[in-house]
Each structure stands twice: as C-alpha cells, then as structure tokens.
Amino acid sequence: MQAEPTAPVLSLRGIVKTFPGVKALDGVRLDLFPGQVTALIGENGAGKSTIVKVLTGIYQPDEGQIMLDGRPVSFPGAQSAQKAGVTAIHQETVLFDELTVAENIFIGHAPRTRWGLIDRRAMRARAAEILRSIGASISPAARLRDLGIASRHLVAIARALSVDARVVIMDEPTAALSHKEIAELYELVETLKRQGKAILFISHKFDEIFRIADRWTVFRDGAFVGEGAMAGTSEAELVRLMVGRSVDQIYPKRPATIGAPVLTIAGYSHPTEFEDITFTLHAGEILGFYGLVGAGRSEVMQSLFGITRPSKGACRIEGQVRVLRTTAQAVDAGIVYVPEDRGAQGAVKGLPIFQNVTLPSLPRTSRAGFLRLAEEFKLAREYTQRLDLRAASLDQNIALLSGGNQQKVVIAKWLATKPRVIILDEPTKGIDIGSKAAVHDFMSELAGQGLAVIMVSSEIPEVLGMSDRVIVMREGRLAGEFTGAAMTPENLVRAAVGISQQEAA
Amino acid sequence: MTILKSREAILALAILALLAVIASRFPAFVTPGNLARVLTDTSPLILLALGQMTVILTKCIDLSVAANLALCGMVAALMDGMGVPLAVILPAVIVMGAALGAVNGLLVWKLGIPSIVVTLGTMTIYRGTIFLLTNGAWINAHQLSDPFKALPRMVVLGLPIMAWIAVAAVALLGLAVARLPLGRALYAVGGNPHAAGYAGISVGRTQFAAFVLAGALAGLTGYLWIARYAVAYVDIARGFELDVVAACVIGGIAIAGGAGTVGGAVMGALFLGIIKNALPVVGISPFWQMAISGSAILIAIAVNTLGRRDPGRIILKQAEART
Amino acid sequence: MTTTTAPRQIPNRLTSPAARALKSWESLLLVVAVAIFLMNAMASPYFLDPWNLSDASFNFTEEAMIAFAMAMLIVAGEIDLSVGAIIALASTAMGMAMSLGAGTPLIVLVGLGTGLLCGAFNGALVAGLGLPSIVVTIGTMSLFRGISYIVLGDAAFTGYPASFAWFGQGYVFWVITVELVIFTIAALVFGTLLHRTSFGRIVYAIGNNATAARFSGIRVDRIRFILFLLTGLMSGVAAVCLTSRLGSTRPSIATGFELEVVTIVVLGGVSILGGSGTILGVVLAAIVMGLVTFGLGLLNVPGIVMSIVVGALLIGVIAVPRLIFKLRT
Amino acid sequence: EPMRIALVAKALGIGFFEAANKGAEEAAAELGDVEIIYTGPTDTTAEGQIEVLNSLIAQRVDAIAVSANDTDALVPTLKRAMERGITVISWDSGVAPEGREMHLNPSSAPLIGNTIIKLAADHLPDGGQVAVLSATSTSTNQNVWIEEMQKVMGDYPNIEVVATVYGDDLADKSYREAQGLMQSHPDLDAIIAPTSVGIVAAAQAVTDAGKVGEVNVTGLGLPSEMAGHVKSGASQSFAIWNPIDLGYSATMIAYHLAKDEATAEPGATISIGRMGEVTLDENGEAAMADPFTYDASNIDEFSSIF
Numbered sequence A: 001m002q003a004e005p006t007a008p009v010l011s012l013r014g015i016v017k018t019f020p021g022v023k024a025l026d027g028v029r030l031d032l033f034p035g036q037v038t039a040l041i042g043e044n045g046a047g048k049s050t051i052v053k054v055l056t057g058i059y060q061p062d063e064g065q066i067m068l069d070g071r072p073v074s075f076p077g078a079q080s081a082q083k084a085g086v087t088a089i090h091q092e093t094v095l096f097d098e099l100t101v102a103e104n105i106f107i108g109h110a111p112r113t114r115w116g117l118i119d120r121r122a123m124r125a126r127a128a129e130i131l132r133s134i135g136a137s138i139s140p141a142a143r144l145r146d147l148g149i150a151s152r153h154l155v156a157i158a159r160a161l162s163v164d165a166r167v168v169i170m171d172e173p174t175a176a177l178s179h180k181e182i183a184e185l186y187e188l189v190e191t192l193k194r195q196g197k198a199i200l201f202i203s204h205k206f207d208e209i210f211r212i213a214d215r216w217t218v219f220r221d222g223a224f225v226g227e228g229a230m231a232g233t234s235e236a237e238l239v240r241l242m243v244g245r246s247v248d249q250i251y252p253k254r255p256a257t258i259g260a261p262v263l264t265i266a267g268y269s270h271p272t273e274f275e276d277i278t279f280t281l282h283a284g285e286i287l288g289f290y291g292l293v294g295a296g297r298s299e300v301m302q303s304l305f306g307i308t309r310p311s312k313g314a315c316r317i318e319g320q321v322r323v324l325r326t327t328a329q330a331v332d333a334g335i336v337y338v339p340e341d342r343g344a345q346g347a348v349k350g351l352p353i354f355q356n357v358t359l360p361s362l363p364r365t366s367r368a369g370f371l372r373l374a375e376e377f378k379l380a381r382e383y384t385q386r387l388d389l390r391a392a393s394l395d396q397n398i399a400l401l402s403g404g405n406q407q408k409v410v411i412a413k414w415l416a417t418k419p420r421v422i423i424l425d426e427p428t429k430g431i432d433i434g435s436k437a438a439v440h441d442f443m444s445e446l447a448g449q450g451l452a453v454i455m456v457s458s459e460i461p462e463v464l465g466m467s468d469r470v471i472v473m474r475e476g477r478l479a480g481e482f483t484g485a486a487m488t489p490e491n492l493v494r495a496a497v498g499i500s501q502q503e504a505a
Numbered sequence B: 001m002t003i004l005k006s007r008e009a010i011l012a013l014a015i016l017a018l019l020a021v022i023a024s025r026f027p028a029f030v031t032p033g034n035l036a037r038v039l040t041d042t043s044p045l046i047l048l049a050l051g052q053m054t055v056i057l058t059k060c061i062d063l064s065v066a067a068n069l070a071l072c073g074m075v076a077a078l079m080d081g082m083g084v085p086l087a088v089i090l091p092a093v094i095v096m097g098a099a100l101g102a103v104n105g106l107l108v109w110k111l112g113i114p115s116i117v118v119t120l121g122t123m124t125i126y127r128g129t130i131f132l133l134t135n136g137a138w139i140n141a142h143q144l145s146d147p148f149k150a151l152p153r154m155v156v157l158g159l160p161i162m163a164w165i166a167v168a169a170v171a172l173l174g175l176a177v178a179r180l181p182l183g184r185a186l187y188a189v190g191g192n193p194h195a196a197g198y199a200g201i202s203v204g205r206t207q208f209a210a211f212v213l214a215g216a217l218a219g220l221t222g223y224l225w226i227a228r229y230a231v232a233y234v235d236i237a238r239g240f241e242l243d244v245v246a247a248c249v250i251g252g253i254a255i256a257g258g259a260g261t262v263g264g265a266v267m268g269a270l271f272l273g274i275i276k277n278a279l280p281v282v283g284i285s286p287f288w289q290m291a292i293s294g295s296a297i298l299i300a301i302a303v304n305t306l307g308r309r310d311p312g313r314i315i316l317k318q319a320e321a322r323t
Numbered sequence C: 001m002t003t004t005t006a007p008r009q010i011p012n013r014l015t016s017p018a019a020r021a022l023k024s025w026e027s028l029l030l031v032v033a034v035a036i037f038l039m040n041a042m043a044s045p046y047f048l049d050p051w052n053l054s055d056a057s058f059n060f061t062e063e064a065m066i067a068f069a070m071a072m073l074i075v076a077g078e079i080d081l082s083v084g085a086i087i088a089l090a091s092t093a094m095g096m097a098m099s100l101g102a103g104t105p106l107i108v109l110v111g112l113g114t115g116l117l118c119g120a121f122n123g124a125l126v127a128g129l130g131l132p133s134i135v136v137t138i139g140t141m142s143l144f145r146g147i148s149y150i151v152l153g154d155a156a157f158t159g160y161p162a163s164f165a166w167f168g169q170g171y172v173f174w175v176i177t178v179e180l181v182i183f184t185i186a187a188l189v190f191g192t193l194l195h196r197t198s199f200g201r202i203v204y205a206i207g208n209n210a211t212a213a214r215f216s217g218i219r220v221d222r223i224r225f226i227l228f229l230l231t232g233l234m235s236g237v238a239a240v241c242l243t244s245r246l247g248s249t250r251p252s253i254a255t256g257f258e259l260e261v262v263t264i265v266v267l268g269g270v271s272i273l274g275g276s277g278t279i280l281g282v283v284l285a286a287i288v289m290g291l292v293t294f295g296l297g298l299l300n301v302p303g304i305v306m307s308i309v310v311g312a313l314l315i316g317v318i319a320v321p322r323l324i325f326k327l328r329t
Numbered sequence D: 001e002p003m004r005i006a007l008v009a010k011a012l013g014i015g016f017f018e019a020a021n022k023g024a025e026e027a028a029a030e031l032g033d034v035e036i037i038y039t040g041p042t043d044t045t046a047e048g049q050i051e052v053l054n055s056l057i058a059q060r061v062d063a064i065a066v067s068a069n070d071t072d073a074l075v076p077t078l079k080r081a082m083e084r085g086i087t088v089i090s091w092d093s094g095v096a097p098e099g100r101e102m103h104l105n106p107s108s109a110p111l112i113g114n115t116i117i118k119l120a121a122d123h124l125p126d127g128g129q130v131a132v133l134s135a136t137s138t139s140t141n142q143n144v145w146i147e148e149m150q151k152v153m154g155d156y157p158n159i160e161v162v163a164t165v166y167g168d169d170l171a172d173k174s175y176r177e178a179q180g181l182m183q184s185h186p187d188l189d190a191i192i193a194p195t196s197v198g199i200v201a202a203a204q205a206v207t208d209a210g211k212v213g214e215v216n217v218t219g220l221g222l223p224s225e226m227a228g229h230v231k232s233g234a235s236q237s238f239a240i241w242n243p244i245d246l247g248y249s250a251t252m253i254a255y256h257l258a259k260d261e262a263t264a265e266p267g268a269t270i271s272i273g274r275m276g277e278v279t280l281d282e283n284g285e286a287a288m289a290d291p292f293t294y295d296a297s298n299i300d301e302f303s304s305i306f
Ligand SMILES: Nc1ncnc2c1ncn2[C@@H]1O[C@H](COP(=O)(O)OP(=O)(O)OP(=O)(O)O)[C@@H](O)[C@H]1O
Pocket: A019, A020, A022, A023, A024, A042, A043, A044, A045, A046, A047, A048, A049, A050, A051, A091, A400, A401, A402, A403, A430
C-alpha cells in the first residue's frame, strides 16, 4: 500500500531493562514510522509492555538510546514523554474512580487559569470535544465510578488522545471492548494514520493485527527477533518467530464420550446481574459460554462458585440439590472456578507455588490440622508437572512467574481437589499462542477423563474450536444454545448481539 | 434525591438533628454566642482533620499529628519565653510543623516504610523531644506573654481569630483540593496509585506533600492550642490523633484512600466537637462521653461503608431502569 | 542421566530453610537482643540479678500475650486497636463479678468471656459487615472503655480474693512468674498455630490476597472472625494478669496498650500490610522492648525518653536496611 | 555509701513535684549521707508508676517515698518492695495502708476539705452556687478532700454545690469542663478546683468567658502559677501547703524509718527536721501542716518561690 517510509519518527536502539532477577529487555530495537501502524508481537512476558513503559517515561532503560527524529532524547518521567508527543493506552487501567471523566482525561496536564488553578470550563470543553471525536457519548462531568467497563476504556483512549501526540501506543486496546467499539477503534486508528501519527499496536489477536497493521516487530524473551512489512508475511511465519517453533494445533479438541448429567442449573436469577439461567452440563463435555464482554457470564459462573448469591433458582449436582452460598461449599460439591482476573482472584501472590497449589487441599495434605510439608510438595509436584509448569523451584513466589505459568498453577490448584466440574473463565485471555495451545490441550484431556468443563470465552475461534456445545448469553439472559452444525460464527454473533439489533444495523 | 444520597448531606442532617436534640434540653446551647464558642473550641480538631484528610486521601495515615502539635506548641512557648515576637513565632512554628511532617513524608516516600509504622515511631519521638527540651517542666500562663495569649482570643466580627483561622483554612484547602493539580493528585494517588504513575504523578511526592501540609497545620494548631489554653507541657493533646482520625472517618473520608471531601472532614470534626461540648452542658455524666463518641464513630463507619457498597454491574436492563 | 522424555523435575527448594533463617529478620533481632543484654549488663550492676530480671519481665509479658494474637491478625491484613479498651472492660466485668461475690475461677472466666465477647463484636463488624478494621476498632476502643467509665465512673473495684493475686503476682518456680509461664505457653501455642497448622497457612493466604483466598474455597470471613476472637481472648487473659497484678480495677487501666502491642508486632518483623511475619520475631521483639525499658529504667531514664528509643528503634530497624540497600544501588 | 531515697512523683514536670524535689534535696543536704533519686512516670498512670517502682526495687534503693496515681494499684508492687527490705512511705497522694509503712498528708484531710469550701464561702456572704473541678476521678487525695468538704457543708447553709466535674489534670480538658460549668449553671458564683492544674485552667476559662468578678475561682494552686489570676481578680484567694516543705518532710521521714531511728506505728512520733515532728494516727497517717491561704496581699512574696 504505502511506500517504504523514509525516516522513523521514533526509534529505539539497544534498550536493556532489568528487574531484580529478570532481564525484561535485552538490547531490543524498534522503529515507528509516521502514518503507519506497527504491530508489536510476542509471547507473554516478551517485554512488550515494558518497552511501552520505557517509551512513556515510566521506566528508565538501563542501557540504550531513544531517538526522536533522529536525535537522542531521554524521558525521565511520564510528563517529559508526553511533552515530546508520545502517548499511550496502557494495558492496565490507568483511571481514577473518584474523579470526573474530564479530570481523568486531563490529570497531569490540565489546562490552567492565570492563577495556576485548574481551568475547569476549558477542561470540560476539550474533554467533550475529544470524546465526541471518538464517538463516545459520555458526559465529561460524570464520575468515573458510575461508568461501565466499556465506557471506562473509551475514557482511557480519550486520555491518550488528549495529548497532542505524534506517537500513539496501544497496548492490547481491544481486550475489554465489544464488537461495535472495536470497529470504532479501528476507524480511529485509520484517522490517526491519516493525520500522520506513528502508531504502535500491541495485540495477541492475529486477525486484528492483519487487519490494521502495516508493519510488524517481534520480541521473544526480551530480545528483538525481527521486523518487516505485514504485506510480505503470514500468520504461521509470525507465530514461528514468536515462539521459536511452529504451533500446528491451537484447538486440539479430541472427541470425548459425553456421559450423564453432572450439573443441572434451573432458573438461576439475581436482582441486577442475570435472570432465568437454566442449563445442564454432562460428564466429559466441554460447554462453551459465549457472549459479548459484559454479557454477565462471569457473574453466572461466580454464582455457581458461591461468590455471588442468586436470589432464585436451584442447583443439582448428580441429581442432588446443593446450596452454594460460599466458595467452600462449591468446592465441597466438586465445582471449581478458574477466574478471569488471574492477578486479583487466581494467584495468591506472596505465597510460594506449592502453597498456592495446596491451598484448597489443605485438609487432605495436613493431619489433624497440622501441616505436612512433604505431602504438600508431593501433591504440588504431581499436578504442576502434569501441566508442564516452568519454574525454578516449587518454593518460588508465584508472583515471579509469567502470566501463563501462573494460570497453570491456578489450574493445578483446582485439579488437585479432584473436582467434578471445572469452570474456566477466559482461560486464555492475554495468554500467548504457545501457552494457549497447552491450556487447550489440557482442557481436552480433562474432558476425555470424564470431567465436566465449562469454558467462558469471548473469542469465537476458541469457543468453536473447543466446545461440544455452546450457550450464548446477552445482557444477563440466555440467548441461545447451539450444537453440531448450528455452531457457526454467524449464529453465535447473532444471538450475542440480539437479532433485532442485527436487523436494525 | 441525589442531594440526600451524598454523605455530606446525611452528615449535615445528623448534625442538625444533634443540635435539635440538645436544644430541646438546653436551648442556650444553640444561641449564636454559644455556637461560636463551640466552633472556636473545635477549631484545632478542624485544622488537624483537614491535614489528616489529605494524608488519608493518599492512602496513608498520620498518627504523629498530636505529638507534632505539642512539640511545635512547646517550641512556640519557649520562643515566647525568649522574647521572640509573635510575628516570628507564627511562621516559625508553621515551618517547623511542616518540617516534622516532611520527616514522616520522606520516610514514606524515599524508604517506602508504611505510614502507620513511621508515624507510630515519630509520634513517640516528637513527644519525647518535648521532654528533652524542657525536662518535663510546664510553661504556665504567667510565663507566657500577653500578646502571645491574646491572638487566638481576639474577637473579629463576632468570632475569635482562632475560629477565623479554621474557617480560612477550610476555604483555602477546599479551593486547593478542588482546583490545584496537587489537590486532584491526592485523589489520583489514593484511588489508583499504580495509574497515578502512568499519569506522571509521583505517588511518593504527593504523599510527601500531604504529610508536609498536615505537619504545617499541626504546627499552626500547636501555637493556637498553647495560646488558647495558656499552658504548655509534654502531654498536651495526647491521644488527640485518634479524635482527628475519628473526625475524618465520621466525615466519610475513606480510610483506604482516594475518597472524601473537605466538607466531610469539617463536619466530622464539628460533629465530635458538638458532642464533646454538649455533654457537660446537657448534664450527661462526662463518664458517658467516651462511649457515646465511640458509638458515633461506629454508626458513621457503618453508614459510610455500607452506603458506598459496590452496587454490582447492573447487567439486566430492567434493573438499570429501576435505579 | 534421565531420559529426555521424562517430565522436567522442579526442585522443591533452591535455598535451604536454614540458610533463609540465617538471613532473616529474626536473626537480626536476636543480635539486637543480645547486644542490648550485654550493654545492660555492663551499664548497671543490678541488671544480672535473677529477681530483677524476673520483675523486669512484667514490662512486656502482658503486652506480648496480646501481641501474639495481634500478630496473626496483622498477618491476615487486619488490626485491632481496641485491645487496651477490651482489657478495661474485661477488668471491669471481673470487678463486678467479684463484687457480686464470685470466686477466683468465676472471676477469671468472666474476664476471658468478656474478652471473647468484645472480640466477637469487633469480628462481627469487620468480618460480618465488611467494615475496615482500623476504624472499627478505633470506634470500639472508645466504646469498650466508655462502658467501663459508665460502670465505674470515679470508683474502683478493689478487694479481689487473695487467690486471684496468683495470676499477676505469683511464682511457679523460684523466679519464674506465672505471667512468664503464660507468655511462654502463648508463644508456643500461637507459634504452632501460625506456622505449623493449615489454619496458619490460610491466615498467610488471606493476608497476601484475601480475594484470591476466597476464590480458593476459603471461608475468609470466618477466619477473620476467629482471629478477632483470639485477640479478644488474649486481651481477656492479659486483663486477668494485669488486674491481678494491680489488685484493682479502674476504667483507665491499660491506656495506650494498643500502641505498645502494635509496636512489638511491627518490631517483630510482621508486615503491617499483612502477609508476612513470624511469632518468633514477636517473641524477640517483646524481649528487646523489655530489655530496653528495664535497662534504661535501671539508669532512671524517664519513660518518655525510653519511648523515644523505642520509636527510633521501630523506624530504625526498618529504615536502616532499606537505606543501606538504597545507597548501595 | 550514701542512703538512696527515691522520691516518686505522680508525673515528671509538674511544678508542684519539682518544688517537692527541691525540698528533698534540701533535706538530703542537711542529712549529709543521702542521695535523692527524683523520678516518676511521664503521664499520671498507675502502670507507668509501677514500671518506675520496679526499676527502683531492682536498684535496691533504701527508701521509696511515693505520691500515688492510684491508691490500690500500686499496693502489690510496693508490698514486694517492702519484702525486699525497702522502706516505703507515701506522701501527698496516698497508698492503701497495706502498701506502705506510713502516709504523710500535706495537711489533714478534714482541714483541707473545710479550707476549700471556706475559701469560696468567704467571698459569698449571701450564699450562692459553687461547683467543683477535680483532677482525675481516680485521684485519691482529691476524692478525700471533696468528701471531707461535703461533710462540713452543713456549716455553710447558703452555699450549694451544684456539680462535680473532672479535668483529669489536663489543662485543655479542665478548661472545657470549666466552660461547661459556666454554661450549664449560669448563676454559678465560684469554682473550687482542689488541683493545681485545674485551678489555673478554670481561672483562664473564667477570664476568657469575661466572667471575672462574677465567678470566683479558688481551691488549691501554686502561687507562681496563680499570681496573674489573683491580680486579674479571676481568683480572690486560694490555698496550698508548701510543696518544698512536703518534699523535705517526706525525705526526713523516709530517712529516719530506713535508718530504723523511728518505727511507723500508730501513735509514733517522727522528727521532720526544721518542720518539727509528726504523729501517726491509727491509719498510719500523719499531717504535715495547715494549708496556707494566698491572696493579693501576699502573692508576690511567694510567687517567685514555688
Ligand atoms: N515491575 C516489574 N518487576 C519485575 N519484573 C517485571 C516487572 N515488570 C515486568 N516484569 C517482567 O518483565 C518481563 C516482561 O514483561 P512485560 O509486561 O513487558 O510482558 P508483555 O510482553 O507485555 O506480556 P503480556 O503479553 O503478558 O502483556 C516479564 O517476565 C515480567 O514478569
């Protein structure tokens, strides 16, 4: 499409960044060109977010050079990067609940009056303008805490655009957005491109990358592996560069014999979150739950796990009525849940790996309430090895593991309880393609052994590739159930969006 | 409707109700003159609560404010004894309070020691320093100069200067919190410290600033306290830090940081101040005071915390319509 | 050589527990304790006297009993500032029981029961209603002591039965006081509970990440409630000892105890943010505090100067290693 | 080796006790072979005082003379001191009899009780309302004096005691309590504060309320601290015994008891140097001297002394 650009706006050379015990970046290079989207690809922990933080002045590199228009610069703080025209939508939320939308957008660089006070009127007006430009109908005066998750994300995008930037960085910007908003984001990227801005786009979704990127750069284990134009490459090629080997099967679903019903949910309802949820889960089955982000799937799953209390409805496990009011009751009943939010809900950071694994199994590894460390190590080793965990020792703090490996520890923790039903909520969200295949493979194996599996996912290929049956949710209600030939992308999306809306569009 | 939902409004109503109850037993309590007296009496609590509020907003706590107050007050009294004019003493104690606050702030900022540990330590150190300065001796009214004692009592437009200082501090801090970048930074740092870094706001520096402000206010209050009660000794205001924290909590300042308003802190302080002043007047045995203020704190936290409960995500359309 | 297809073996540990212990906070505290002991021995001829050391143990035993339970509470990410007030209320309840003619066993039961009730009240507010413990216990601190004032006013309970004096004034063997024995038993019980049982493990899990603990099938609120009960109970035990030692009850009893207890716990290396710390550290910290205050007391240094030393120690032992680390890097 | 006598104050830093220490040093100089250890807690708590006593016991001082923060709570510790052969007496604020050999009252309690009400009544020829502002609710001596005062109220039929409040010997609390008294009793004629902290705070509160001349503050105070208020008229008169004499006498008694030159038994007479001698009553208590009244006529003479 475009000719090879002449000079990069921003280029990095030989950047090294070490954290205690980890070399996050090891002499990487990166070039960003005006009017082009560069996709940065790499496994979890490859150092993508770290380079973003170096570029935005949050981290100082140990070595290496940042060059703006060919001249070396340094960003000693977030403000200085902003002044130089570098702005970013970060992977983590960077917003403040108690502040207004306008304040969130302008915090750190608010317009001032003559007296040095914040000029609230100017700030609101400019915030409204930016929000309008990205098609967000959010009031600048609204308190952030009153907004939903998608609106928050739009505020984060508006915040990045509030800086008069030449370089815009987006670190997995679509992770929390729905279809419609993703489409709008793509349009925004096009607009920015037309304005001649250089864009760095980080994502694990290949369809997305192929759709909007002009160039690619791949990192592996904190090192630069290669770069080039999107036009001359293929998905297989990029995957090979990323993981250092080819991944042939991302969805290794093996046929399993579907057995008797294990879990029967009838009429589960909650005053504000979900209504009339009814379904049956069988042994050996992988039941996919699809829906747009915010459809309420996690809420339903958490109610099965005793976190949210349903106001109505009944739960039977192998025919017996069970009341699930606490997570302990759910675990007793054989239902376990691998949460979506790994950092906050999955891993007990600060405890070593083996203690994470044995946490729900302590009654089994201890005697009369007294710990038996040998038993714990044995149990932890058994299950972590089955998942091919990569760790220096079982005594290592789980916080030091990469996201994918943390996920393996969380899964191992639950398998060690020998559950009847395992619920995996977005099990591969934010996980690189290699680990993703491993998790899928394992899921398939579990089902093969007769375990009943529920998989919540927002990715259609994953849902279709792994499930025996798919239930779709929309706005807190069931919106359809599909098996066999009916399991098509069109059917799922139509149910998830709502037919009428589809027709209106 | 939305007005009624705000914590400040609930608190204001509670204060009015409290005054009404007191007035029913003792009408003289709500005469303007007496209310002015209560306000004057509560001024130290208001001033310190303002400082504590900024510290709590940044996810910290300052247990050393009362000791800071006592030390600065003692230094003010000693300076007065040496014949230093009030015009010098006043800025000096404010700077000194700020410096003592800065010590807390630096330990929190540069060494990352939790604020509760730091201020637990400096609390005893500051108070102990008073003893080292004076060998425990008291400085009594007759040893203090008249101008020194007169300033806080001087009545201007019906209110003593002491109360005016509190009013001015409330107005200034209210403006600063709402309209200065640093004021907004307090909320950012307490609400989401991680994100504050991304927005170019230094968490440590903001916490430091909050400690310095709290210290400066404590220093100023130190002088006012000593001048008002006309006596300085080691134990001045001992335990007052808990009253200050209680005022903030009653005023709806979230102890986890990031939420709360100047108005809330002021009303929390007034609420406690009114109770303290009213009990002896209404004729309730002073032995009831502690239990009553304890219950008030508990009720306030329950109302504030339960009222602030996360309503959930409200996915269902009809549920959204209802709220 | 193993075959290449065998799964990779992850070692249990890379550093031995002994090597870790050597570098731990506890060994630092031990060095500090020994140093202070030697300094005291040199500074005062009266220090190395078994009776004096035995008397000196009263400087910390009551605080330390509570500190053990408080340590567990702080490890779990909570705090209880009402312990001093619980002592006051428990002591008042004991006084009432005594004035109604109760004998020593019943008086003690009333003390422990009141402690438990107060703990249950705190626990219900924190674990049941989900209120932040620091402010809840600032509130109950006024409430509990306030009730004592309502009951006692300016009066005092005196005239406890002679047998009641055993707890705070009695000796078990030679110079070994009853309080020292209770302290030792409490240290062993809480050490075992925190470090050797699954309950203790769960306490650490909650302190590190309460949400994830809940998502691991742990009844987080129940554990929190139990921890408040334990703290209340130990405050009750301390109330029995202190009341017995003073032989009387005033509502102002044990004022400021909470800060001393928290100081011991923090000095003992328990992170105030929760998730880490040991009972051994708390034991050593209590002994260090006892040695400092007694040593300075022998030199007739006023209490407030001692508290400067304790305050400086509190900040210093945390600040100095961090400062050295900062200066080195 | 000199005899070591520990003079234990309710709290360090209070002018009254500092003055007592002067007297103790005076006695030590007179006696020759005596070393005074002046000490005390830094706040007026029994627990703090017990820690101080423990370290004194450990140092094996020869005698302890203590002004107690709590009548009963110190008893077990002081008993232990006596078991270890230390002479224990209390002075100013007493300890229950089983915790000491004798107690030296600054004056006799009935006399003080009568004095404080008389001071108020003398300036109220037509009678009126008075209120008491005490120290802590646990202060032994204040409680005794107030009790004695109540006993003689029959002699002052026109005087009504309308309230008793506690300032805890804290300046600010005493100030607020005094304010509260004036609020809740608009016709109040006098505040009796039998404590040196309370009387100053009350006088200050009266001055600030603009009620000088209307409300008379009286009670027990130190001339140095009260001089200004006597001159301003906030206080017509007040009383106190000489704390220097009290420290002196306590030291003398402790010395003689420790030397076994005297025994503490009912009826015994102990010499107190320049102050003469005291005689123990059936409770083992003795009174040093009569309280002395200060007013505008003599305040200047004493305000520079204590
Ligand atoms: N503050 C930190 N302290 C220690 N290690 C860190 C820190 N930040 C990142 N790391 C480590 O640096 C490496 C690179 O992390 P980074 O977040 O850049 O990965 P990423 O490529 O963005 O991964 P993902 O795709 O999961 O977002 C990881 O091993 C990570 O654990």
